[in-house]
Each structure stands twice: as C-alpha cells, then as structure tokens.
Amino acid sequence: MSAQLQHLPAYLQRLDFERAPPPDLDTLRELQRRHTAVFAFETIATLLQAPVPVDLPSLQRKLLHEGRGGYCYELNRMFLALLQDLGFQARGLTGRVVMGGPEDAITARTHLVVLVTIDGVEYLADVGFGGMVPTAPLALHERGEQATAHEPYRLDTRGDSYVLRARSREDWQALYVFDAQLQSEIDYVVGNWYVSTHPQSPFRGQLFVARTGPGLRKTLNGGSFAVHRVGAASERIDLPDAAAVMAVLRDEFELRLPDDPQLPAAIERRLQVQAAERAAAQSAA
Template identity: 40%
Template sequence: MSDGTKSLELFQGRLDEKSLQAYFNRIGYGGDREPTLEVLRELHYLHPQAIPFENINSFLGIPVDLSLPGLVQKLVLEGRGGYCFEQNLLFGEVLRTMGFLVKGLSARVFWEVPEGEIKPRDHMLLLVQVDGRKYIADVGFGGASFTAPLSLDHPEPQETPIERYRIFKEADFYYVEIWIKEEWKLMYRFGLEPQLLPDYQVVSWYLCTHPSSLFVKDLMAARCMPWGRYALYNERFTIHRKNEESQKRTITRHQELKQLLEEIFLIQLPPHETLTERLKKLISEE
C-alpha cells in the first residue's frame, strides 16, 4: 500500500509494566502473559466482574477521556468503570501489550431498540486473532457483556459462563444474538472494517453530551458475577441469576442508590458537587 494507511493503527502505544500490573491487580489476574486462547478467556472472564459498566461521567456532565493515560487512571487506579469505548479500548490495549493481534470494530445496536428505529454505529467491540483464528471480545455491552470471547467462524451457539450466544453472517455483516427467555435476541450487527481512535472519539462525544442521549439522561451500571449479573437502570435494580427468574426492585432513597453503586457495583464515586442532587432527582425523592 502506498497511501500511508498501512501505518494507521487504533492502538498507538503499549501499557508500561507498572500500568499492566496495576490492571492485573485490579481484575485479580495472576496467570501467564502469553497470547493464548486460555489467557484471553481468563482475562475476558475476570474483567467485567472487577471493572463495572457505568456512565456516571456523562450522567454528571464530566468529560469522557479515551486516551490511554486517562483510561488507566479512571478504570484501573481510581476504581471506576466506564462504557463500551472506555472498556474495550482499555481491554484492547492490555491484549495488544501482551502480544495479541487486536483491531477495533464498530457495531449498530438493536438490543432494546424499538422496531423500525435506526441507531448509529455507536458500539465498540474487538476483533482478536489467536493461533490464526478470529474471535470477538466485548467487555463493554452493559447488562449483556460477554464473559468469554466468541469465535467468529463458529455458526453454532456458543456457551459462556453466563449466557449462550451465536454469531452468523449475512452478506458483509455479522450478527450477534443472545439466548434470553427461550428465544434468540439480536444484540448488534458489525462489519470487519477497522476503526481508529478518532472514529470512537466522535461517537463517544455525541453519546456523552447530546441532551437526548441515554448516557446523559439516565444512570446505568452493570457488573458480571460467576453466577450471573447485577444491573441498574435509573432506580430499577435487577439481579440476574443463571437459569433462574430475575429479581427486580425499585430503589426509593438516594442513599440506597449510592450504596448500591459503591458496594454492589464496586464504583468509587467521584466527588462531584451535583452527584447527590442528580441521584435524588433520578428517583423523584423530595
């Protein structure tokens, strides 16, 4: 290629040893560092249990920093979580530092989107190559984040520690579905065109600043567990246990909401002056 595009990469640097070890400490990983499928699976299993999905920055009007130093500071050192761009950019940087071949992709989400409504390609996922085989990694899809990488070339249903997924291809696109309540639900559609950091920065800025964005209006958090998931959407708290009926309840006090974020989702809340006010307004607390 002579147009210079061959040098364009999503991941511009690698984590230094101190930052990489801090990440391993954060997720509780002490295994090998070789770029094998077993290592990828273990990291993918541990990450969403330790680093929760959350959108507190955009909910409070705090800028979302997608730079590598910013991601390490927030998700690793400050005990915070993040949404798809933060989660998968950090995870991708970790994998690349360890020697994995990684590319960033983008997806158009259909999960919980009203029929007929068309969403932009506003979700990030990763394409990881191991031993010549391609896998999809995604630790940033909220309450349905994968807990294991999925084979891109495996049309049959794939079991993960929590749910069952399947990937199929039609024309130039791949579709990811999840088995929920005895039926397949479409999560998103993606192609294999690599994305660069500016591609994600533009979409991330829109999602965390536009008044109609869910990431601005609503509060979301999710965390995987070995037995299932915790999920929070505004004042609605849900516990999903594998092969059991979900438990749901409504939070009525902002103190309880704050306690959930800190103790269940393991989020070290930022000392923001409007946090308490926003939590009170969220649950219509007088």
C-alpha cells in the same frame, strides 16, 4: 508493538495475574471473564453530563486508580490496549446497537468491540456491553449457539455484517450489528463524543450499571436494582432515594464514587423521571 499501557502491572494485578500471561485462547477467555467481574460497566459521567475522555492515560487513571468503571469506549479501549501489550493480534471494531428495537435499524456506530485473531481464527471479545456483555470470546465465523458462563450467544451474518444475539429464555435477542471495517483512534473519539454529549444519546442523563459474577449478573437502571442468576428468576428492587442508590453503587458494584456534589441531585432527578414514566405507563394500561 510498543507498550501502550504505562500501568500494565497494576492492570494485571486488578485482574489477579501475578505476571503477564501468554497470548493464547485460554488467556483471552480468562481475561474476558475476569474483566467483566472486576470492572463495572457504569455511566455515572454521562448521568452528570461530564466529559468522558478516552485517551489511555485518562482511562488508566479512572479505572485503575480512581476505583471506577466505564462504558464501551472506556472498557473495551483499555481491554484492546491490554491485549495488544500482551502480544495478541487485536484491533477495534465499531457496531450499531439494535437491542430493544428493529435489528435492521441504521443506528449510529456507538459500540466499540475488539476483534482478536489467534492461530488464524477470529474472535469477538467484548467487555463493555452492560447487562448483556458476553463473558467469553465468540468465534466470529462459527454459526449456531456458543456457550459462555452466563447466557448462550450466537453470531449470524447479514451481508457483510454480523449480528450478535443472546438467548433470553427461549428467544434470541439481537444486541448489535457490526462489520470488520478498519477503525482508527479518531473513530473511537467521534463515537464516544456522540455517546457522551449528543441529546439523543441513550446514555445522556442516564444511570446504567452492570457487573458479572459467578452464575449471576447485577444491573442498575436508575433506581431499579436487579440480580439475575443463571437458571433462576431475577430479583428486583426499587431503590427509594439517592442515598440508597449510592449505597448500592458502593456495596454491590464496588465503585468509588466521584467527589461531585451534584451526584445526589442528578440521581434524584433520574428517580423522579422514572417514577413519572411508571405512573404514565400505569395510567395508559
């Protein structure tokens, strides 16, 4: 397969590889661990209701040269191209996110993941699922708990589909449902268009950010910033204004913010909506 990434050396350098590693399982594990720690999941573009291009030149410019992160159609699309350029047998799959709702709900196919085959064994690789992203590849046909550096995960079957679950305390939470249906570039374009533009998209006008680290996860939901450490209680603070949110984006998530004068106002609107939602919940309690 011909190379897809014009900036492959810069990509590998960001992931702290001096040279192209071999396409084996140890490399895949290390790539996934490093990717989730280096490239933040973030929805600044959809907060601003700005276009989100997912062609590879645009993604390379945004992630490698503009100091940004992205969501699944950006992070996993780049990761797929990286794996293919390194010689992995890899292709994209799409799934239906069910986290927080009934796991049998027929939601839109709005999540892009990667299927990697190594020595005849298929693995799910995902670097773009926000605060619950798996930090290690998961054997597709293995049942039961699979360990990662963070939470344990499990893959169950349901007909021709798979359900990815993560263990949260003592419960197994369903995250998304996917199958092995062949996907093409146009499927990524259509799914991304829905996520970035549809009024019912869960990302439209929202600010979600996540990044992993050794034994921890950092998340931001609007003005709610949290640090989740393995085996410990989460630490959470409510940020008071847009300036505080932007400082966390820079300092905690190491993002270079876009030079958009609308960003502070967009963050303030999101904080006001969150405050109103909290007040309504307290009144109803």
